[in-house]
Amino acid sequence: MGAAGNVSVIMTCHNEAAFIEQAIRSVTAQTAYGRVSEIIVVNDGSTDQSESILKGLAHEIGKLKILKASGIGPSAARNMALAEASGAFIAVLDGDDIWAPRKLELQLPRLESDDRIGLVYSDFYDFSDAGISDAKLFQVRRYAASDPNLLERFFVRGGPVIPSSTVYRREVFEKAGLFNTELRLAEDSDMVLRIAQDWSIQYVPGGLVYKRRHGRNASRDMAGWEAAAERVAELAMARVPRLAGLQARRKSYRHSKIASAYLSEGLNLEGWRYLLGALRLDPFNRRAYAIAVLALFPSGLRKGVSRWVKRVQAMAAGRGEPKVDEKRV
Structure with a gap:
């Protein structure tokens, strides 16, 4: 288990050359960047310019570590990063999303305030263009550590709990297990349900992540x-x-x-x-x-x-x- 207070940021990248640098720099721009011990990016079979961009950033950013995979999918890629992570807390960021500057500053104290909490999450902005000019705030369902029926409520109503908005206590993976590689979709909901069997989850107010929309309907x-x-x-x-x-x-x-x-x-x-x-x-x-x-x-x-x-x-x-x-x- 990692030293108390250290945060491992785990990221996945699959053909996200257009976005990956902006995502990584949103981590280095955190007001609580001193709490980040490492940024682990799994380059999952990218065939665009992602690899060269990541190599260049690794020379500049000492905390950045690059792992290579061959198209194993988001769950397996996150598990690969988890195996290398040393932090007491695990923060997830997808390669095409962006963190707001105070995300970790606002979330970590809540996670540290109560040992029952295995996961914190927040609202998010939905956006499509590089300048975020069209960002729209989405307020998600709010679960709290004090809710005695958390598992049942989440089973019925779900989240969304956006992966890029989450920070996990490392111990949850030791008890709940890793991300389910059988699932290519909804693996985040599966993880929250497994965590909710033994832990609480806690909403932290505010739009703390920008989730990129890719035009699907x-x-x-x-x-x-x-x-x-x-x-x-x-x-x-x-x-x-x-x-x-x-x-x-x-x-x-x-x-x-x-x-x-x-x-x-x-x-x-x-x-x-x-x-x-x-x-x-x-x-x-x-x-x-x-x-x-x-x-x-x-x-x-x-x-x-x-x-x-x-x-x-x-x-x-x-x-x-x-x-x-x-x-x-």
Whole structure:
């Protein structure tokens, strides 16, 4: 186990020559960079200029270590980096994402404040261009160390817990195991569920990571994500049989999310099919009813109404707006 206070940053890179330097420099720009003991990047079979860029950065940045793999996938690449990591805390950053400057400064004290916490995570900005001019804040579901039903809640509702927003206590991997190499999608949700069996997870307010969007749409990715989500559920129920009693609610909640994604793209037939499926699985799914009401508004008004509803829900829950307003990178 690494020395207390040291942070190993693990990164994966697969044909991300256009982004990898910006990602690494967002680590070196951390206000708590002194807490970082090493930056381990697994170059996973890149065929672009990633290797030469990484070699150049390694000459400049003493903490940067480069490992080579041959297209083994994100989970196996993260496990490869974990095997080399020496820090007491493990922070994940994908090769095309960017950290806000105070990310570690804000997250590490919360992780260190309570030995029950195995993982901290935060909100994120979704963006597409290099200048981050189109970044949009997404506030994620907020779980706390004080929640006695964390595992059950996460099984039903999920996150998202964006990998690049996370910092782990090293011990969780010793007990929960490494990232599941069977999964090419949803491996992060699988890991959170395994951690939640024995540890707490803790939300830290604010958009502390910028997640790059690559122009994919819901209809293109949905089949793969749905299959992966079902496999994650199967694995969780095999480990914790009592979760099987929540499977209908879980599927209903997922179907309502899929419906929302389809409807937002104007794919109304697919959206309503999933929405009705959600209500058949769980007639008390309030999210599904809310989506159905929103779907009745003209498409041009839906986003504005949806934002207003979310704002009211946040205020009713006592959440308000994020406390942290990070400067754009």
